[in-house]
Amino acid sequence: MPAPVTFKDLEYASLAAAARAHGLNAATVINRVRRGWSVAQALATPPIAHGRPVKVGAATYGSRAQAISAFGVAERTLYARMERGISLPDALALGKQPRGPRPGTVRTTALAAGADPVIVAARLRSGWSLARALAVPAKRYRRRQTPKG
Numbered sequence: 811m812p813a814p815v816t817f818k819d820l821e822y823a824s825l826a827a828a829a830r831a832h833g834l835n836a837a838t839v840i841n842r843v844r845r846g847w848s849v850a851q852a853l854a855t856p857p858i859a860h861g862r863p864v865k866v867g868a869a870t871y872g873s874r875a876q877a878i879s880a881f882g883v884a885e886r887t888l889y890a891r892m893e894r895g896i897s898l899p900d901a902l903a904l905g906k907q908p909r910g911p912r913p914g915t916v917r918t919t920a921l922a923a924g925a926d927p928v929i930v931a932a933r934l935r936s937g938w939s940l941a942r943a944l945a946v947p948a949k950r951y952r953r954r955q956t957p958k959g
Contacts, residue, residue: 817853828853866899874898882906920944 812824822828825843826836832853842852863870864877871877878885881902891901911918916934920927923944933943 815849817850825849864898864902866902877902 829836829839839852917927920930930943
């Protein structure tokens with residue numbers, strides 16, 4: 811059973827309980843004591859903030875993780891943007907992108923015009939203008955009737 815700990819005239823059942831009561835990670839406080847810190851010093855010292863401040867526009871965040879949670883961007887999305895060469899502030903400023911079809915694509919334009927997107931894309935690859943590819947109706951092929959018999 812762990813030994814009781816007294817800190818600021820309060821007695822705690824263990825060092826871990828004292829750490830939790832003061833909002834510290836129990837493992838951090840225990841490791842500090844193992845490294846030779848006094849119990850009072852280990853409990854009174856706030857945790858070291860890791861990470862560098864991130865500035866996005868006029869706002870400054872204490873770390874990258876704080877900035878990610880403030881902008882609502884998934885961490886994987888942020889790192890994928892940075893791998894494509896987008897700077898950290900710009901990758902965060904893009905924010906959360908809407909899901910679904912992007913406006914202005916061949917598919918959305920063709921569907922809005924009532925045309926088959928596959929046919930419109932093939933016509934554009936063949937050199938047709940977008941207006942012509944959308945305006946000319948698609949050929950309807952009839953299946954040949956086989957004689958009954």
